[in-house]
Amino acid sequence: MASPQDGGIGRRQFLKTSAGFGAAVGALGFGNVKALAQGKGPIILLGMHGISGPFAGSGQFGVRGVEMALEARNYTVLGRKIEHVVRDTELKPAVAVRKAREVIEDQGARFMIGTLGSHVALALSELCQEKKVLFMVGDIGTDLLTGEKCHQYVFRWATQDWGISRSAVKPFLAKLGIKSMSTITSDFAWGQSLLKATSSLLEEAKVKNLGNAMAPLGESNFTPHLLKARSAGADAVNMIFYGADQVKIMKQATEFGLKKQSKILCSWSGLDMLKEMGAEVAEGAYFGVQAWHEVDTPVAKHVVAKYRAKYKETPGYQAMSYYTITKLLFDQMEKAGAAEPESLIPRLAGLEFDGPTGKEMFRKWDHQNQKPFFLMRGKPKSAMKDPDDFLEIVATEAIYPSQAENPCRLA
Amino acid sequence: MNVDLLPQFVFNGLMSGMIYLLIAFGISLIFGMMDFINFAHGTFYALGAYLAWTVTTLVGNFWLALPVGAVAVALLAMIIETTLLRRLHGLHHTLQLLLTFGVAVMMQELIIIVWGPIGKPVSVPALLDGQVNLGFTYYPLYRVCLVVFVAAVAFALWYGLEKTKMGSLIRAGTERAEMVNALGINVSRLFTGVFTLGGFLAGLAGVLAAPLVGINAYMGLDIIVIAFVVVVVGGMGSFAGAVVGGLLVGVVQSLTGLYWPQATDMMVFIVMAIVLVARPQGLLGRA
Numbered sequence: 001m002a003s004p005q006d007g008g009i010g011r012r013q014f015l016k017t018s019a020g021f022g023a024a025v026g027a028l029g030f031g032n033v034k035a036l037a038q039g040k041g042p043i044i045l046l047g048m049h050g051i052s053g054p055f056a057g058s059g060q061f062g063v064r065g066v067e068m069a070l071e072a073r074n075y076t077v078l079g080r081k082i083e084h085v086v087r088d089t090e091l092k093p094a095v096a097v098r099k100a101r102e103v104i105e106d107q108g109a110r111f112m113i114g115t116l117g118s119h120v121a122l123a124l125s126e127l128c129q130e131k132k133v134l135f136m137v138g139d140i141g142t143d144l145l146t147g148e149k150c151h152q153y154v155f156r157w158a159t160q161d162w163g164i165s166r167s168a169v170k171p172f173l174a175k176l177g178i179k180s181m182s183t184i185t186s187d188f189a190w191g192q193s194l195l196k197a198t199s200s201l202l203e204e205a206k207v208k209n210l211g212n213a214m215a216p217l218g219e220s221n222f223t224p225h226l227l228k229a230r231s232a233g234a235d236a237v238n239m240i241f242y243g244a245d246q247v248k249i250m251k252q253a254t255e256f257g258l259k260k261q262s263k264i265l266c267s268w269s270g271l272d273m274l275k276e277m278g279a280e281v282a283e284g285a286y287f288g289v290q291a292w293h294e295v296d297t298p299v300a301k302h303v304v305a306k307y308r309a310k311y312k313e314t315p316g317y318q319a320m321s322y323y324t325i326t327k328l329l330f331d332q333m334e335k336a337g338a339a340e341p342e343s344l345i346p347r348l349a350g351l352e353f354d355g356p357t358g359k360e361m362f363r364k365w366d367h368q369n370q371k372p373f374f375l376m377r378g379k380p381k382s383a384m385k386d387p388d389d390f391l392e393i394v395a396t397e398a399i400y401p402s403q404a405e406n407p408c409r410l411a
Numbered sequence: 412m413n414v415d416l417l418p419q420f421v422f423n424g425l426m427s428g429m430i431y432l433l434i435a436f437g438i439s440l441i442f443g444m445m446d447f448i449n450f451a452h453g454t455f456y457a458l459g460a461y462l463a464w465t466v467t468t469l470v471g472n473f474w475l476a477l478p479v480g481a482v483a484v485a486l487l488a489m490i491i492e493t494t495l496l497r498r499l500h501g502l503h504h505t506l507q508l509l510l511t512f513g514v515a516v517m518m519q520e521l522i523i524i525v526w527g528p529i530g531k532p533v534s535v536p537a538l539l540d541g542q543v544n545l546g547f548t549y550y551p552l553y554r555v556c557l558v559v560f561v562a563a564v565a566f567a568l569w570y571g572l573e574k575t576k577m578g579s580l581i582r583a584g585t586e587r588a589e590m591v592n593a594l595g596i597n598v599s600r601l602f603t604g605v606f607t608l609g610g611f612l613a614g615l616a617g618v619l620a621a622p623l624v625g626i627n628a629y630m631g632l633d634i635i636v637i638a639f640v641v642v643v644v645g646g647m648g649s650f651a652g653a654v655v656g657g658l659l660v661g662v663v664q665s666l667t668g669l670y671w672p673q674a675t676d677m678m679v680f681i682v683m684a685i686v687l688v689a690r691p692q693g694l695l696g697r698a
Binding site: 051052053054056057059060187213214215216218219220221223224225227228231244247248251252255256257272275276277278280281 | 416419420423424426427523528529530531532533534535541542548549550551553554622623624625626627628629630633634637664665666667668669672673675676677
């Protein structure tokens with residue numbers, strides 16, 4: 001180190017300056033942590049949402065649902081401010097974990113809400129287990145989340161893939177007398193999970209499985225897969241896609257006349273996707289839906305009315321689900337009189353509540369929400385009462401893996 | 412081995428390739444003339460698609476959307492070139508590349524602000540709805556007509572580049588911009604013309620693709636990657652190369668879908684890598 005005589009700062013000066021600087025930073029940091037520990041600082045709700053990329057429409061509904069629930073309680077709980085810190089996962093696990101870790105470590109977040117993309121959710125769930133952060137998951141399907149990879153700190157609202165296959169695909173097969181099915185699947189964690197659940201169902205139901213084609217996530221040209229499905233000549237084609245991918249494959253399937261030859265099922269859809277594909281494409285096809293804005297429940301009606309008043313458009317089910325679980329989280333926090341995940345987990349596990357589909361419940365032993373799932377059919381454009389009246393209900397079921405069927409054992 | 416499906420998959424690949432051509436032409440032209448990849452090209456394409464939705468929603472006429480979308484995007488391209496890119500003429504091409512990247516990101520966000528984050532639907536025009544029986548397969552009528560239209564555009568471009576004075580200037584500019592400048596031709600205006608034409612082609616492609624894909628703010632990213640591969644495989648700056656590259660990429664994608672569906676994207680990049688190793692200038696590019 002250069003000496004003062006050489007124009008450099010001396011060692012003593014350097015040490016003094018560093019110590020002073022370090023003390024200042026430490027005081028600030030320690031002050032914040034101390035404030036948090038004493039329950040004086042804001043409660044950070046880390047929103048890990050997919051707000052860019054192919055699922056961005058769904059991501060927006062989710063963020064707005066959280067915001068609406070927080071607004072309803074004036075961003076306050078237990079006399080403390082709630083800060084909704086939103087981070088875009090970009091649908092990439094590594095990016096999501098990095099961003100989440102920063103907020104957890106730098107701002108002391110102990111509550112996380114989100115997300116989109118099962119591959120992202122699994123990575124974030126692992127982080128939450130490590131950091132003991134309570135993760136309220138809205139919109140994720142992989143069976144692993146509340147199955148093999150379950151843990152105390154994660155709760156999931158959406159019906160998971162096994163439930164979807166039994167609650168939507170099974171009635172679809174039964175009601176339409178389907179004897180054979182082929183699948184086209186989005187090649188990532190969720191697609192693989194739902195494909196596995198669907199394949200096992202086809203075996204149980206003794207429906208001929210005419211094969212599967214995997215398509216990369218974000219594919220733009222599905223024509224080879226559709227030609228193959230058309231050649232297979234199955235009674236039904238199950239398209240396991242979400243977001244912009246679902247829209248593209250449905251448009252191209254309609255173009256190629258696949259709807260005329262086979263019944264089409266998209267196991268998991270939503271209003272954002274239906275708006276993008278349009279009524280002509282949705283007509284006559286079948287869709288699995290987690291919740292629907294026209295379902296007659298107090299929560300659905302309340303959220304839809306508030307959303308329409310604020311945003312001048314109809315919300316997808318994501319707004320309803322995130323509104324519900326955000327409200328649930330902070331209501332329970334208020335009742336518990338405490339803002340630590342460890343105080344809330346026992347309250348949430350086994351909790352029955354009013355959700356957008358009706359009476360819902362977080363199961364004690366896997367933290368999976370047990371609720372109805374809807375099989376719906378696309379209406380002809382002439383039968384639509386308004387521009388968002390895309391679907392009519394065909395079946396409503398709530399079939400979930402039993403404790404014996406699920407490897408998760410939290411209670 | 413699914414051999415009897417081969418003819419329809421090869422045909423499908425050729426059809427898909429023709430659609431890629433329209434995007435690839437613009438990139439190839441701009442690269443050939445201005446020596447950089449226009450990253451905003453994909454967003455021009457997305458803008459064309461959104462304008463297709465706007466026009467069809469307002470007046471219910473898809474055919475009107477074609478000239479409106481193409482011309483509007485061309486005008487935007489012209490404005491961007493004259494107000495922004497021109498300031499970087501003579502400077503390192505990396506700066507132009509960075510600028511168009513910034514324009515692309517900015518335009519993508521503006522699309523979300525104006526039209527919202529949820530995508531928009533455009534239907535196939537009623538006149539071209541349905542499938543046509545080609546003997547060995549049933550194929551969407553819209554796509555068949557689209558391919559014929561793209562072939563006509565390709566011919567018009569070829570004619571313009573090969574048989575007109577302007578075309579000869581553009582070709583000369585792609586080979587020796589300094590010499591063309593030295594001969595008293597206003598190369599800046601030539602650049603503007605080429606960039607505008609590239610924008611026109613991207614906007615036109617966006618309108619035509621709108622009924623085939625979901626329109627969303629990120630659709631430009633989907634197409635720019637594949638278009639880039641087409642141009643690299645065919646040869647940067649080569650018109651014929653864009654044609655060959657497009658058809659090859661389309662067929663490879665289609666046949667991979669038949670035999671190894673999860674590798675449709677990967678195989679396209681493998682082909683690009685093989686071409687780059689064997690012939691770095693592309694199949695029909697200049698050495």
